[in-house]
Amino acid sequence: MKKIAVLAIVSLALMTGCAPEVGSEKWCKAMEAKPKGDWTANEVKDFAKHCIFKTTE
Template sequence: MQVFKKTGLALTAAIFSIGLMACSPEVGSEKWCEQLQDKSKADWTANEAKDFAKHCLL
């Protein structure tokens, strides 16, 4: 019975995570640029910094 609870919890977490990713704005969109500006630059990934420079500054 305990195994089913752990499996169910893991499955629920995976579905929730996929759902959150589906709600993320498209890279380079105005909303994405705004979200990245609100995020601490120390938390940006290298790809985010590159995409921000490419889509939001130029």
């Protein structure tokens, strides 16, 4: 039973580490492919900031 729990935790940690960084080209493309109804308010804000109104800092 403990082996299954450890395996589940390790698997979850590995999967969450694969998400692209917010604002990156890969993240923008992933958001464009995601249905707009599934976006959170933070994702909408970040998409507008990083993908539509790209600022040069």
